[in-house]
Amino acid sequence: MDKKIIYRxxxxxxxxxxxxxxxxxxxxxxxxxxxxxxxxxxxxxxxxSDFASTYTTASKSIFRYTxxxxxxxxxxxILLSGSLYxxxxxxxxxxxxxxxxxxxAGQRVNIVLSDGTEVxxxxxxxxxxxxSFSKKQREVYLSGEAFFDVTKNDKKKFIVHxxxxxxxxxxxxxxxxxxxxxxxxxxxxxxxxxxxxxxxHPSQSVILKPNNIASVKGGKLEVKPITDYDHYRWxxxxxxxxxxxxKQLMKRLEKSFDVRIIIENKNLENYACxxxxxxxxxxxxxxxxxxKDTNFLVEKDENTNIIYIK
Numbered sequence: 001m002d003k004k005i006i007y008r009x010x011x012x013x014x015x016x017x018x019x020x021x022x023x024x025x026x027x028x029x030x031x032x033x034x035x036x037x038x039x040x041x042x043x044x045x046x047x048x049s050d051f052a053s054t055y056t057t058a059s060k061s062i063f064r065y066t067x068x069x070x071x072x073x074x075x076x077x078i079l080l081s082g083s084l085y086x087x088x089x090x091x092x093x094x095x096x097x098x099x100x101x102x103x104x105a106g107q108r109v110n111i112v113l114s115d116g117t118e119v120x121x122x123x124x125x126x127x128x129x130x131x132s133f134s135k136k137q138r139e140v141y142l143s144g145e146a147f148f149d150v151t152k153n154d155k156k157k158f159i160v161h162x163x164x165x166x167x168x169x170x171x172x173x174x175x176x177x178x179x180x181x182x183x184x185x186x187x188x189x190x191x192x193x194x195x196x197x198x199x200x201h202p203s204q205s206v207i208l209k210p211n212n213i214a215s216v217k218g219g220k221l222e223v224k225p226i227t228d229y230d231h232y233r234w235x236x237x238x239x240x241x242x243x244x245x246x247k248q249l250m251k252r253l254e255k256s257f258d259v260r261i262i263i264e265n266k267n268l269e270n271y272a273c274x275x276x277x278x279x280x281x282x283x284x285x286x287x288x289x290x291x292k293d294t295n296f297l298v299e300k301d302e303n304t305n306i307i308y309i310k
Contacts, residue, residue, distance in 0.1 A: 022036075100127070100128045114130075114132045116151040117151045143179065148174055150173075157170060158170065167196050169192060172191050190210060211225060239286070261308075
């Protein structure tokens with residue numbers, strides 16, 4: 001098999017005839033499929049290698065970084081993997097190469113999809129997307145939190161498959177939070193229009209208007225106005241909170257830094273705090289700043305990754 005054709009498939013530039021040739025070759029024997037996946041892994045490695053050498057020129061890479069985003073040394077912590085899917089529909093088979101990005105705790109990633117859609121991925125998020133979209137629609141898969149600026153295309157829907165719900169859009173700016181560990185789901189719309197469908201109860205569907213947030217409460221979709229836009233400044237590398245309860249803030253830190261926080265100090269139950277912190281400073285620095293405003297001790301068990309607030 002001509003490797004130039006295989007790489008055109010990876011880049012989403014192959015013709016229908018070339019895709020059919022590669023599909024037939026992959027299906028002909030297990031050895032061909034293994035070779036295909038090896039080339040896929042090499043292709044992904046080259047993508048990361050190219051980024052490492054040219055990360056200062058954002059237009060040359062699907063990854064975009066600023067000083068508040070990942071440092072170059074953190075690139076090795078991003079897990080980018082490829083897989084192969086055969087999609088069947090209307091008697092046509094399409095070979096689709098999928099990429100998966102897993103973002104480490106305390107980090108963020110900004111990528112641009114093949115249609116020009118820009119996606120910001122928050123800490124501890126897993127995002128799966130095709131190297132190129134099908135002719136009919138654009139589908140991606142999210143576990144975690146992401147902010148989307150979707151390129152408008154009235155003829156091709158953009159669908160985000162989250163753990164609890166499905167979000168369908170044409171062109172818009174919105175935030176989706178759907179961490180599998182917590183089972184919580186919310187979508188905040190800043191511009192455009194989205195349709196949200198409860199995966200467990202498909203009859204539950206709402207069309208969200210700008211400046212509103214939809215979430216699942218007790219198995220049902222609820223819609224409320226957005227009251228705090230600073231929450232979405234995580235795309236800038238900031239944790240922002242206003243009059244937040246101490247327990248509520250610790251929950252956010254658990255999610256961002258992949259730790260467990262146990263509050264043993266009862267005096268903090270009624271303590272509310274406000275502030276803005278850079279995620280890149282780390283959880284230890286953030287807690288030290290909070291200690292200047294109220295009295296508590298911090299103990300960390302490195303073996304269990306548990307922080308005790310005393």
